[in-house]
Amino acid sequence: MTKLFNTSKLVPAFVFVSFYLIVASCTPDNIKEDDSLKTFFDEHKSTGTFGLYSNGTGSFNIYNLSRFADSTYTPASTFKIVNSLIGTELGIVPNDSTVLDWGFRVSGRTECDTPLTMREAFRRSCPNWYQKLAQKIGVATMQRYLDTLGYGARYKKFVIKNNLDTFWLNNDLKVTADEELGVVKKLYFNQLPFQNRTQELVRNMMLWEDNANYKLYYKTGWGTTPSGNQLGWIVGWIEENKHPYFFALQVESPDSKIDMKTVRLSILKNILKKYGFFEGKK
Incomplete structure (x- = not known):
């Protein structure tokens, strides 16, 4: 793969990677709207959307299609995928064992408020570590990468203002679930404009379950909507018999007491189980 990014020169702005045309490029015959998945959200008194893309057949199973393809929301910690790619490509964090001093901002989470490697910060989803990384990347460079990737540009170009360390957390930057799925699909196939090594490093950090039947890769995110x-x-893919299936799950709840960490993973696994995953037969 030709190296498009390096530490001294960024690709021209016209090299634009589209993430949100996956659903748009499908025909109605390739999309199955599955309203039966609503029950998994109802169990937790929540709303949301889910999409599963079979790379082998080029087909989609989607719950709440309009929300999946057209509605934008803060990416929250799923942005750590992009942030990690940029930081690694620039050499700020040469590998996932690089320790970055978190002293820029204390999160209040004991597991995060200590020196961490990138792998630890990614998997613990520590905001302070990645806020420091964003500061090291800088406004101009971060903006150019976002422009090149077209990330968060579903309806208009996103511009970083005085929010370099918060734009992916506070509803300034917004993405669709379709766009999120597009990111992980391109990441899997080394189709993002980064070196293969960079993409492989980030993929490896996303692997949570690996056994004889399947491999499950994902990145979580948690935030709040403007209404509170x-x-x-949860965005990622499940691989069985070397066949990848890409997914994006989004869950919204007005209940401030809901354990979103548990709920989102429960919904994901229940949906995947319904579709016959985890048995190594796909």
Whole structure:
């Protein structure tokens, strides 16, 4: 793969990677709207959307299609995928064992408020570590990468203002679930404009379950909507018999007491189980 990014020169702005045309490029015959998945959200008194893309057949199973393809929300910690790619490509964090001093901001989470490697910060989803990384990347460089990737540009270009360390957390930057799925799909196939090594490093950090039947890769996210509802994400893929299936799950709840960490993973696994995953037969 030709190296598009390096530490001294960024690709021209016209090299634009589209993430949100996956659903748009499908025909109605390739999309199955599955309203039966609503029961998994109802169990937790929540709303949301889910999409599963089979790379082998080019087909989609989607619950709440309009929300999946057209509605934008804060990416929250799913942005750590992009942040990690940029930081690694620039050499700020040469590998996932690089320790970055978190002293820029204390999160109040004991497991985060200590020197961490990138792998630890990614998997613990520590905001302070990645806020420091964003500061090291800088406004101009971060903006150019976002422009090149087209990330968060579903309806208009996103511009970083005085929010370099918070734009992915506070509803300034917004993405669709379709766009989130597009990111992980391109990441899997080394189709993002980063070196293969960079993409492989980030993929490896996303692997949570690996056994004889399947491999499950994902990144979570948690935030709030402008109205104050909890918003949870899980984006990634499940691989069985070397066949990848990409997914994006988004869960929204007005209940401030809901354990979103548990709920989002429960919904994901129940949906995947319904579709016959985890048995190594796909």
